[in-house]
Amino acid sequence: MAYNFDEIVDRENTNGIKWESVQDIYGASDLLPLWVADMDFRGPSPVMEALKQRAELGVFGYTERPDSLYEAIEGWVLRKHQWRIVKNWICWSPGVLPALTACIQTFTKPGDRIIIQPPVYPPFFKVVKDNGRELVTNPLRYVNDRYEIDFEDLTNKFRTTGAKMLILCSPHNPVGRVWTRDELSRIEAICTEFDALIISDEIHADLTYPSFQHIPMASLSAGAAERTIVCFAPSKTFNLAGLQSSYIVIPNKELRIAFNKTMARGHLSMSNTFAITASESAYRDGDEWLEQCLAYIRANIDYAAEFFALHIPEIKMINPEGTYLLWLDCSRLGLDTAGLRRFMVKEAKLALNEGVSFGTEGEGFMRLNAACRRATIEEALQRLLNAVKARR
CATH class of the missing domain: 3.90.1150.10 (Aspartate Aminotransferase, domain 1)
Structure with missing residues (x-):
């Protein structure tokens, strides 16, 4: 239509x-x-109709996530990003920021250093500092009206600060870059050298323009998958932010178990009834x-x-x-x-x-x-x- x-x-x-x-x-x-x-x-329209039908039931009790939701997500990620994920890699969070908080609390200690790449989404600064970690910046380079990653500085920051984690914004908010395979591979190589975890905020993954292809960080290689946590959500893609739902893809079993334990301790494991309905419908019929x-x-x-x-x-x-x-x-x-x-x-x-x-x-x-x-x-x-x- x-x-x-x-x-x-x-x-x-x-x-x-x-x-x-x-x-x-x-x-x-x-x-x-x-x-x-x-x-x-x-x-x-399919999402609006699915929500209407769900609302007409008139019962909004605790809701589990059906297999059909997982299947819709798996199909979407494969269609849009050529990445075959499986059900047990998918974890849940009310949003990307709660997931970032959980990752920081789970995989770093107070006083540990975390790298971000400004100019970048403002809550990245706050989520690091609010959790008692030290912020390290690897500023993007503004060259000929385009932004680039300063890989020499990134390497130096890991070497000199002992940072344990990089929070990557991909695609980047606010500068609008869609990182290339080569750029992502260089990030992976640096983080592998310094044994750093990559938390990749890919909430804008579906919003790219012709001739630019988003590549999920964890899809690069087996090595990238082992050290990367990918944060996806339907919120930016389908304008569903108010329903508060995101899904976190963690191929590494040990990281996934640890993340889920932190979310459970915070009682953040449930999903909004309407978010489940809307997400499944959007990923199945929103193309x-x-x-x-x-x-x-x-x-x-x-x-x-x-x-x-x-x-x-x-x-x-x-x-x-x-x-x-x-x-x-x-x-x-x-x-x-x-x-x-x-x-x-x-x-x-x-x-x-x-x-x-x-x-x-x-x-x-x-x-x-x-x-x-x-x-x-x-x-x-x-x-x-x-x-x-x-x-x-």
Whole structure:
């Protein structure tokens, strides 16, 4: 069926954080919200229908995960990522962040060092520090309007700090890189050399664009599978974040047993009844919706890229290979962090994510969510253009 991604979906009065928390977070209510990473689209029709049928039963007691859910996940990962996983590798978590917390608590000790690669998803910083571990950064290199991994620095950081773990963001949020097989293989080689565990956050795995192919870190080789824990979820793919469900793929039996024990101690082993229904339906019947959704978002991205190039050359958009997030280099506006924040809120009337929240390497950048109606993107860019014109 053909989906209408131009449909107006009223997200107000739904307690949705993206739209209804703007006043509390940004101090103004007249902003266009393009910040938190969820979509403004209705989900796949098969998912909506499955949820309606489940709701009509009227009984929402404790629910086990059926074999059909595992089969749907196995089929999805094989179709989309050419990786054959098996049922007993799949573990469960309410979300990726609880899984990261469990991995840190299970496989490291207080005071151990953990490497992340900024500019990167802000909770990575917090989840390390909140658990009493020491943060080590391996900043990405911004070269010719594209981000690269600094492998020499990564090697040196492992050598000099004795780090026990790397938290990898793949595809990368916010810079939109889809790491190549060669890049992932180099990461594997370094982590093997220093006997480090890789926790690979692959929540954006399904959101890649033509000519870019996501490769699950653990699918690279038998060695990679032994030292990698992969975090997947339907939340970004199908806009199901509010149902709070993710699945964690751990081929290594010892790691899997240890992870599951930690989740059980925290009483985090159950799944939301509706999350089970939605996840199975999405992974079984969501291909058509996702294909159309990605084409729509890609058109939004192409529109934005052309608009910036033609009308707002002061802002450089990093063209994403994956995710629906636009990383905007605003350094040519000549504003400091506070000034850039005021400009976006007070003058452009936009609620975006501040680049500095992704690490000091993000200073001078903003993140914009392109998973919205074309009319919303057009309005946002026009507001931005008007604000820049007023400063010229």
